[in-house]
Amino acid sequence: MIENKIGVISCSGEECLGGTISRLAVRKMMEELKPGMVSTLCLPLFIAGDGGEREFAEKYPTIAVDGCSKCCAKRAIEKYSNAVAGSVDVAEIIGEAKALEKPLSTRNLTDEHMEYVKQAADKTSQIFDEIVAKSV
Amino acid sequence: MSKIKVIPCSGIGKVFGLLARESVLMVTQEKCPNDTETLCLAHVVTGDDEVVGKIKGETCITMDGCAKCCAKKSVEETGGIVVKSHKVPDFMKAHRGEEHGTGTYLTEDGWKYAEELAEILVEDVKEIKKGEN
Numbered sequence: 001m002i003e004n005k006i007g008v009i010s011c012s013g014e015e016c017l018g019g020t021i022s023r024l025a026v027r028k029m030m031e032e033l034k035p036g037m038v039s040t041l042c043l044p045l046f047i048a049g050d051g052g053e054r055e056f057a058e059k060y061p062t063i064a065v066d067g068c069s070k071c072c073a074k075r076a077i078e079k080y081s082n083a084v085a086g087s088v089d090v091a092e093i094i095g096e097a098k099a100l101e102k103p104l105s106t107r108n109l110t111d112e113h114m115e116y117v118k119q120a121a122d123k124t125s126q127i128f129d130e131i132v133a134k135s136v
Numbered sequence: 137m138s139k140i141k142v143i144p145c146s147g148i149g150k151v152f153g154l155l156a157r158e159s160v161l162m163v164t165q166e167k168c169p170n171d172t173e174t175l176c177l178a179h180v181v182t183g184d185d186e187v188v189g190k191i192k193g194e195t196c197i198t199m200d201g202c203a204k205c206c207a208k209k210s211v212e213e214t215g216g217i218v219v220k221s222h223k224v225p226d227f228m229k230a231h232r233g234e235e236h237g238t239g240t241y242l243t244e245d246g247w248k249y250a251e252e253l254a255e256i257l258v259e260d261v262k263e264i265k266k267g268e269n
Contacts, residue, residue: 012146014157015176023148027240042147044206047181072178103174105161106154106241 006085006131007053007062008124009041011073018067018090018099021113024106025090025120026065033125047076054080061085061131065124068099086127093119137268139173140261141196141216145207146177151236151246152201152224158242159253160199167254168261181210191216197260199224199253220260227253 010026013019029038039056046053056062057077064074064087074087091099094116104113144160147153164174179187192215198207200223208221227249236246 010146010148011176011178012148012153012157013176013178014144014146014160014174015179019176019178023146024240026148027238031238031240040148042149042153042206043178044146044181044210045204048204048206048209050204070179070182070184072176072182075182076178102165103161105158105165107247 005039005060006037006128007039007041007056007060008065008128009043009046009057009062009073009077010065011043011067013067013072014103016068016099016103017101017113018094020067020103020109021090021094021099021116021120022065022067022073022088024109024117025088025124028117028121029124029128033121034128038128043073043076047080049080057081063087063124063127063131065120066090069096085131088120088123088127090116090120093123138194140171140264141175141191141194141211142172142257142261143175143177143180143196143198143207143211143216145198145200145202145205147201147206148239150201151238151242154201154239154242155224155236155246155250155253156199156201156207158247158250159257162250162254163257163261167258171261171265177207177210180214180216181206183214188214193217195219195264197257197264198222199257201225219264222253222256224253227256
């Protein structure tokens with residue numbers, strides 16, 4: 001089942017709101033939208049190269065979820081492993097200015113932020129479904 | 137004098153990464169906003185010139201979520217001077233048996249633990265600032 005072999009890497013960037021949203025969108029994929037169906041890879045460990053993450057992304061389709069247009073997760077996957085199977089740029093969903101606002105503690109998230117998380121997670125889920133459909 | 141860089145790991149799989157992240161946000165946004173700032177580890181690890189310029193030769197503190205110490209290693213490799221480094225599990229002894237939450241949310245005990253980690257970072261900041269004066 002390819003569903004168990006699709007990776008998702010978020011940038012989880014600590015400098016901007018987009019990073020906060022990217023992290024929570026991937027957690028939403030793990031816990032609500034595709035529970036047990038995605039492998040979440042840790043970006044710093046992926047780049048360090050000693051956790052098996054790179055090998056996973058070389059073999060299996062991997063989706064990058066980035067918080068801003070620097071697209072660090074996407075670039076890292078393409079540099080060290082393979083072309084991404086899909087990518088989500090949170091800044092394209094919520095706007096660059098909003099994405100570059102200060103990062104937030106999870107205790108300060110509002111309904112507006114959770115709507116951003118939903119939109120980013122839904123986009124990631126849509127890419128996931130397209131990958132599965134192509135593999136059948 | 138530039139601000140001290142306090143950098144957590146971005147670990148997403150377990151609660152330790154979130155504890156690292158929340159403790160650093162407490163320090164940089166609430167407890168020591170004038171003396172500290174954080175940098176995006178995802179950007180640091182790309183080694184882009186822009187981020188290297190921000191971190192090279194700068195005083196840094198890292199808070200990692202696991203023994204892989206990705207934040208510490210990445211900051212050092214990018215030229216940051218890590219004067220203090222911590223791992224969330226190192227302070228678990230006094231918290232055995234507690235449930236701290238997941239990579240998505242912290243429980244009440246989790247927030248208390250994050251607060252404790254933040255205070256450890258605050259003491260580091262004070263010590264570093266004292267040495268500068």
